[in-house]
Amino acid sequence: MTCLPLLIVTIIMVYSINVAAGGQFKDACSSQADCDAGLECSKNKCLIPFDSPTPCSTGWDCVHGVWCTRSGTDPGKCDADFRCSPSGECEHPDKECDDGICGYKEYEDCRRPGPCKSGLICKDGFCLKGHY
Known part of the structure; x- marks a missing residue:
């Protein structure tokens, strides 16, 4: 009987930690606190900020108003700021x-x-x- 409350507390703690974790790339967000470190909440999505070392594939990967530029086969970079x-x-x-x-x-x-x-x-x- 005493194991059940401990199991419930453990499940609640694990769930709380996962809920409190920041949003991953392209996850929905309503504020900067919702996004993982290295991402920025832009137009309600966690996206790559301007001049970040994180590579991008398309302009949709970057924050609103920033484009992903690519050179040859190199990974893209969110470095074109409009x-x-x-x-x-x-x-x-x-x-x-x-x-x-x-x-x-x-x-x-x-x-x-x-x-x-x-x-x-x-x-x-x-x-x-x-x-x-």
Whole structure:
């Protein structure tokens, strides 16, 4: 009879430790405390922060506004930062802050590094309204 309470306490402790552990890569999160060390809560997912040594495969692996760049067969790195400044400004005059990302405005040349603003696509070298 005395073993049952001990077993229950052990199960509760193990469950508590697992619940308290941070979120792993791409797990859901609502704050930074929900993510493992080395990851950042971005758009409700634990993702790789800018300039992290953790390799990435696609831009979806990196925090919002940061792209994964690759060179040949080398692992990717979250090192292309297109986020707006804390004041919501973009350094480049051809870009505008939209959802935290500095994107090229309509009719701007999109053959340069960086995304077009939301709702625009890069077509024939320019950011234009439309569909792929």
